[in-house]
Amino acid sequence: MTGPGPAFGHTTVLLAQAVEALVQHPEGLYVDGTFGRGGHARAILAALTPQGRLVAFDKDPEAIAEARALAAEDPRLALCHASFGDMAAELAALGIARVDGVLLDLGVSSPQIDNPVRGFSFRFDAPLDMRMDTTRGETAADFLAHAPERQIAEVIRDYGEERFAVQIAKALVARREGGAPVRTTGELATLVAGAVKSREPGQDPATRTFQALRIHVNAELEALEQGLDAALALLAPGGRLVVIAFHSLEDRIVKTFIARHGKETYDRRAPFAPAQPLKLQAIARVKPDVGEVRANPRSRSAVLRVAERTAVPHAQGVQEARR
Numbered sequence: 001m002t003g004p005g006p007a008f009g010h011t012t013v014l015l016a017q018a019v020e021a022l023v024q025h026p027e028g029l030y031v032d033g034t035f036g037r038g039g040h041a042r043a044i045l046a047a048l049t050p051q052g053r054l055v056a057f058d059k060d061p062e063a064i065a066e067a068r069a070l071a072a073e074d075p076r077l078a079l080c081h082a083s084f085g086d087m088a089a090e091l092a093a094l095g096i097a098r099v100d101g102v103l104l105d106l107g108v109s110s111p112q113i114d115n116p117v118r119g120f121s122f123r124f125d126a127p128l129d130m131r132m133d134t135t136r137g138e139t140a141a142d143f144l145a146h147a148p149e150r151q152i153a154e155v156i157r158d159y160g161e162e163r164f165a166v167q168i169a170k171a172l173v174a175r176r177e178g179g180a181p182v183r184t185t186g187e188l189a190t191l192v193a194g195a196v197k198s199r200e201p202g203q204d205p206a207t208r209t210f211q212a213l214r215i216h217v218n219a220e221l222e223a224l225e226q227g228l229d230a231a232l233a234l235l236a237p238g239g240r241l242v243v244i245a246f247h248s249l250e251d252r253i254v255k256t257f258i259a260r261h262g263k264e265t266y267d268r269r270a271p272f273a274p275a276q277p278l279k280l281q282a283i284a285r286v287k288p289d290v291g292e293v294r295a296n297p298r299s300r301s302a303v304l305r306v307a308e309r310t311a312v313p314h315a316q317g318v319q320e321a322r323r
Helices: 015-022 039-047 061-073 084-093 110-114 140-146 149-160 165-177 185-195 207-217 220-234 248-260 290-295
Strands: 029-032 053-057 077-080 099-105 235-245 280-286 303-309
Touching (some): 015 039, 015 235, 015 280, 015 303, 029 039, 029 084, 039 053, 039 061, 039 099, 061 077, 084 220, 099 220, 140 165, 185 207, 220 235, 220 248, 235 248, 248 280, 248 303
Parallel strands (some): 029 053, 029 099, 099 235
C-alpha cells in the first residue's frame, strides 16, 4: 500500500452544475460514487439540511483516508472503501434500499495522475502500477508480463481506440521475450513512441495506451455498467442520476444507458400487454464553459449527463431505509 506522500492538488470539474442537478431534496439521501479529494462531497453536504445524508465510495486508499477526516467532522457522511460498481451490495449492507440521487465522476483524479509513484502518467518514470486500489489486483506491469499478444492488442485497441494497437502489442511481447519486460512508465512510453508512426498534434504517442491499460487494470467500464444498473434500481421516483465522463467510451455507455431506459418497452411475447413505462428521463447534457477550461485544461473533455427516475422502481416490496 502506498503512503499518502506529498499533497497533490485537484480541481473539481463541473462542481456547481453537478451538485445543482443532483440535490433536488436537501433532506434526502445521496451517493457520491467517487469521493476523490472530496470536492463534490463537500459541496453536496453543504447543500443538504441537517437531516440529509451522503454515502461516498472510493477504491483509492488515499482518497478514503481523506474522506475519513471529513466524516469525523460531519456525521451525515458515511464511507465505503469499494467501487461504485459494488454500490448495490454495499448500500444493502447499510440498510439502504432507496436514494434520492447518485453522482458518478468517472476516470482518474489529478492527485492520482500527478503522484509519480502511482504509475498513471508518462510524465514521470515510475513503477507501472495504475491501480486505483493499491491494496488489491494486478498492476499494469503484471498484466503486460503475462498477457498474450492478442489480448494486449485488444485492450489497447478497444479501450484506447489506438489504431497502432497491434504494433504496440508486438513490440511489448518482443521485449518481454527478450528478457526485459516493461516495468516502468518511462519504458512503456519510450516503447510506444517507437511503435506509433503518427499522432494528433499536441498529443503524446503514449496517451491512448496509458488510458487503455488504466481502464483495463481497474475494470472501469465494467464497474460503470454495474454502477449504472445499481443506481437505476436504487433511485426513488424523481431521483437524479448525474454522471461526469471524460472520454468517449465512458460517455457512450452513459448516453446509451439513459436512452435505453428512456423509452417505453414492449414484451414481444405478449403483444397486447401494455408497454412498460420509461424509467429515466434525460434532463441535461452539460460541457465546461470557456472559463472553466481555461482555469483547468483537464476539464476540456468532460461531459455531464443528467437523468431523472420517472417510473416507480420494481422492488415495491423492499422496505425503504433512508436513515
